[in-house]
Amino acid sequence: MCGCGQGYWGWGHRAPSPMLLLSLLLSAAPFGLLGEETRQVSLEVIPGWLGNPQNLLHIRAVGTNSTLHYVWSSLGPPAVVLVATNTPHSTLSVNWSRLLSPEPDGGLMVLPKDSIQFSSALVFTRLLEFDGTNMSNTAADPPGKPYPPYSLAEFSWNNITDSLDPATLSATFQGRPIHDPTRAFANGSLAFRVQAFSRSGRPAQPPRLLHTADTCQLEVALVGASPQGNCSLFGLEVATLGQGPDCPSIQEQHSIDDEYAPAIFQLDQLLWSSLPPGFMQWRPVAYSQKQGGRESALPCHASPLHPTLTYPIPQSPIVRAFFGPQNNFCAFNLTFGASTGPGYWDQHYLSWSMLVGVGPPPMDALSPLVLGIMAVALGAPGLILLGGGLVLLLRHKQYSEYQSIN
Amino acid sequence: MEEEEEEARPLLAGGPDEAGREAPAAPRALPALCDPSRLAHRLLVLLLMCFLGFGSYFCYDNPAALQTQVKRDMQVNTTKFMLLYAWYSWPNVVLCFFGGFLIDRVFGIRWGTIIFSCFVCIGQVIFALGGIFNAFWLMEFGRFVFGIGGESLAVAQNTYAVSWFKGKELNLVFGLQLSMARIGSTVNMNLMGWLYSKIEASLGSAGPTTLGVTLMIGGITCILSLICALALAYLDQRAERILHKEQGKTGEVIKLTDVKDFSLPLWLIFIICVCYYVAVFPFIGLGKVFFTEKFGFSSQAASAINSIVYVISAPMSPIFGLLVDKTGKNIIWVLCAVVTTLVSHMMLAFTMWNPWIAMCLLGLSYSLLACALWPMVAFVVPEHQLGTAYGFMQSIQNLGLAIISIIAGMILDTRGYLFLEVFFIACVSLSLLSVVLLYLVNRARGGNLNYSARQREEIKLSHTE
Numbered sequence: 079m080c081g082c083g084q085g086y087w088g089w090g091h092r093a094p095s096p097m098l099l100l101s102l103l104l105s106a107a108p109f110g111l112l113g114e115e116t117r118q119v120s121l122e123v124i125p126g127w128l129g130n131p132q133n134l135l136h137i138r139a140v141g142t143n144s145t146l147h148y149v150w151s152s153l154g155p156p157a158v159v160l161v162a163t164n165t166p167h168s169t170l171s172v173n174w175s176r177l178l179s180p181e182p183d184g185g186l187m188v189l190p191k192d193s194i195q196f197s198s199a200l201v202f203t204r205l206l207e208f209d210g211t212n213m214s215n216t217a218a219d220p221p222g223k224p225y226p227p228y229s230l231a232e233f234s235w236n237n238i239t240d241s242l243d244p245a246t247l248s249a250t251f252q253g254r255p256i257h258d259p260t261r262a263f264a265n266g267s268l269a270f271r272v273q274a275f276s277r278s279g280r281p282a283q284p285p286r287l288l289h290t291a292d293t294c295q296l297e298v299a300l301v302g303a304s305p306q307g308n309c310s311l312f313g314l315e316v317a318t319l320g321q322g323p324d325c326p327s328i329q330e331q332h333s334i335d336d337e338y339a340p341a342i343f344q345l346d347q348l349l350w351s352s353l354p355p356g357f358m359q360w361r362p363v364a365y366s367q368k369q370g371g372r373e374s375a376l377p378c379h380a381s382p383l384h385p386t387l388t389y390p391i392p393q394s395p396i397v398r399a400f401f402g403p404q405n406n407f408c409a410f411n412l413t414f415g416a417s418t419g420p421g422y423w424d425q426h427y428l429s430w431s432m433l434v435g436v437g438p439p440p441m442d443a444l445s446p447l448v449l450g451i452m453a454v455a456l457g458a459p460g461l462i463l464l465g466g467g468l469v470l471l472l473r474h475k476q477y478s479e480y481q482s483i484n
Numbered sequence: 485m486e487e488e489e490e491e492a493r494p495l496l497a498g499g500p501d502e503a504g505r506e507a508p509a510a511p512r513a514l515p516a517l518c519d520p521s522r523l524a525h526r527l528l529v530l531l532l533m534c535f536l537g538f539g540s541y542f543c544y545d546n547p548a549a550l551q552t553q554v555k556r557d558m559q560v561n562t563t564k565f566m567l568l569y570a571w572y573s574w575p576n577v578v579l580c581f582f583g584g585f586l587i588d589r590v591f592g593i594r595w596g597t598i599i600f601s602c603f604v605c606i607g608q609v610i611f612a613l614g615g616i617f618n619a620f621w622l623m624e625f626g627r628f629v630f631g632i633g634g635e636s637l638a639v640a641q642n643t644y645a646v647s648w649f650k651g652k653e654l655n656l657v658f659g660l661q662l663s664m665a666r667i668g669s670t671v672n673m674n675l676m677g678w679l680y681s682k683i684e685a686s687l688g689s690a691g692p693t694t695l696g697v698t699l700m701i702g703g704i705t706c707i708l709s710l711i712c713a714l715a716l717a718y719l720d721q722r723a724e725r726i727l728h729k730e731q732g733k734t735g736e737v738i739k740l741t742d743v744k745d746f747s748l749p750l751w752l753i754f755i756i757c758v759c760y761y762v763a764v765f766p767f768i769g770l771g772k773v774f775f776t777e778k779f780g781f782s783s784q785a786a787s788a789i790n791s792i793v794y795v796i797s798a799p800m801s802p803i804f805g806l807l808v809d810k811t812g813k814n815i816i817w818v819l820c821a822v823v824t825t826l827v828s829h830m831m832l833a834f835t836m837w838n839p840w841i842a843m844c845l846l847g848l849s850y851s852l853l854a855c856a857l858w859p860m861v862a863f864v865v866p867e868h869q870l871g872t873a874y875g876f877m878q879s880i881q882n883l884g885l886a887i888i889s890i891i892a893g894m895i896l897d898t899r900g901y902l903f904l905e906v907f908f909i910a911c912v913s914l915s916l917l918s919v920v921l922l923y924l925v926n927r928a929r930g931g932n933l934n935y936s937a938r939q940r941e942e943i944k945l946s947h948t949e
Binding site for chain 1: 561
């Protein structure tokens with residue numbers, strides 16, 4: 079029984095291979111840049127050029143001997159560049175004139191350059207919408223007849239300085255289409271809420287992903303937008319940098335533990351298998367109500383990653399600025415909901431959360447409450463049996479002694 | 485007497501039908517079939533007795549079989565869903581004491597059975613109407629009415645069994661009745677989901693109406709049971725006329741003041757009973773979604789595995805009954821059953837192993853426990869208090885089920901299945917603790933609970949000498 083506390087992770091058919099786990103362990107040890115308990119986290123909106131406010135959010139998480147930089151921006155489609163360095167003194171340098179030019183290469187740099195241990199990027203390119211009626215297979219891709227998608231590069235975004243909250247280390251990018259002929263977003267918006275953490279913990283709202291100081295959480299919420307059909311399912315297209323010719327793969331980890339997200343026994347993650355690794359992690363669940371509970375949980379399905387050579391995806395200036403001209407992007411689609419059960423149509427609300435970070439992904443362990451209950455539940459009968467048995471044995475001995483005297 | 489003549493009139497109409505239905509199957513046995521003193525006739529009565537309970541057991545687990553549909557169509561969370569089970573249990577907290585009294589003193593066994601069957605039917609109809617009118621409170625009320633009939637009907641069924649088979653094949657009959665009950669539950673688990681999808685296809689959409697119609701069709705089994713109740717009443721009355729046998733009585737004398745005389749072992753047996761059953765029935769009530777979500781089972785496979793406990797229990801109950809009868813040592817058997825249940829819940833909670841293993845273990849241990857635990861009451865209670873003791877045991881079992889059903893639903897909504905399983909493990913472990921204590925108390929007091937069958941035989945002989 080005691081073995082249950084460990085080793086319950088990764089059972090199931092798509093568990094990470096032993097080699098990968100080994101490389102994770104090996105990679106975590108020497109770099110020392112990962113797994114820092116606490117970090118000094120600062121959020122800074124980089125002031126725009128010539129007084130024009132631009133949405134460029136720099137999250138800098140400084141540990142004892144490492145610094146993580148998360149640069150979120152809604153220049154072009156919403157995107158994040160994540161960079162890990164092995165010094166607490168690395169800095170971000172922004173060259174606005176270059177960044178806003180048609181060829182922004184080199185507009186964004188983390189200095190000193192040789193301290194960079196890891197870098198990658200995510201771009202949220204399109205908001206997808208499908209007709210969910212008569213959908214037989216939820217796992218199919220696409221899940222139904224697609225409606226015209228919304229390109230997130232053609233959204234206008236609020237000024238994030240207004241939503242910056244240093245207390246919770248969070249900021250929200252809120253946007254709606256620049257051209258909205260059907261007025262679908264007249265009363266609606268798409269919001270990307272970014273939050274950083276100075277230590278590990280777990281939010282109160284489902285899906286309650288375990289975060290560490292090395293991670294950053296993104297909550298995507300679609301609120302109030304009119305769907306194009308009665309049974310619309312929404313999706314999100316996410317692009318990332320490929321590694322060489324291959325795309326990173328999405329792992330589905332099955333776990334026994336659904337304490338923090340009731341009835342969700344799976345954790346999906348996209349791993350950039352470098353040294354140190356980076357990851358994007360989410361539970362395959364979205365919520366159709368603000369106070370997400372089981373009754374509002376929608377399944378979230380991720381398609382495999384595929385190269386985007388066949389069709390152009392909107393370019394993100396910050397990704398281009400940091401990585402230079404790249405064309406080996408990989409993309410995948412997340413689809414939220416099924417034709418039955420709760421859906422966006424209930425309250426015109428949809429929210430989904432993920433973590434992005436550097437180092438080995440955080441792993442849930444059985445909560446102390448569960449372990450405590452199990453210890454008492456299994457210990458008590460055993461102890462009573464042991465104690466009672468001893469007492470009986472002693473009494474029996476005494477009893478037989480009396481008898482022998484008689 | 486007047487009362488009995490009255491009841492004969494409506495029953496005569498149903499009676500010949502019953503006999504006629506049986507007759508073509510075995511035309512030569514016709515005289516034996518109609519002669520209440522012959523085995524063939526008793527077997528006919530046994531068949532009716534078995535189907536008497538079929539309807540209520542079929543409908544009891546309707547919510548479990550349609551969990552996702554009920555929650556989706558009625559838009560309720562798990563806590564409210566589990567209220568459907570709690571509302572069934574509430575009336576029985578009280579009725580367990582009075583069921584026997586009502587049968588013996590007020591209605592008589594025949595009218596009692598018919599009345600309780602009517603309650604079951606009406607309850608199921610109200611439950612179904614709640615679906616059709618999209619009113620969850622009406623569904624809850626239906627389950628309440630259903631509960632009033634359900635457990636008391638089981639008491640009536642046992643009374644009939646005793647009255648017809650005492651000193652003959654009584655244990656076998658009890659075993660067969662239990663098997664039939666489990667078959668009812670199993671058929672329900674595997675049939676209702678399919679039925680719902682058929683009705684959905686024919687109505688064109690899913691929704692409260694579909695749910696209501698499905699439940700209404702499920703209610704046909706209750707009508708079948710009511711017909712059995714009517715036929716049994718006729719046959720019983722006829723047997724009384726021919727054999728001059730008395731109308732069956734539960735013989736239960738409930739004296740609530742007896743409670744203060746209950747011994748420590750009896751209280752421990754109560755605790756074992758409550759803590760054990762609350763970890764089995766509410767789990768089955770919530771199990772279907774667990775198997776689909778955690779183990780990726782299809783809806784049909786989840787129904788099948790959720791009913792395996794009942795499937796196993798059907799043939800194993802008589803076998804284990806015989807085993808416990810032949811060996812004695814009841815506490816050891818109860819201990820085995822509780823430990824096995826603990827292991828199976830732990831497998832479900834902490835491993836991804838194929839849940840068929842754990843559920844089969846649960847089925848075996850559940851059958852074993854029923855055979856070893858319930859007879860123990862008779863060893864620790866003087867015969868005149870037996871009725872009170874069994875009434876009390878059923879009553880607190882129902883109280884436990886009602887409360888734990890609600891708690892289980894709340895835990896599931898807020899903390900998920902792992903925590904729910906841990907909670908059930910804690911319940912089973914409390915039951916285990918009580919078994920261990922019972923063993924120790926019994927050893928210390930030199931009690932008779934753990935005697936082997938031979939020791940019991942010797943004591944019986946020495947008493948008669």
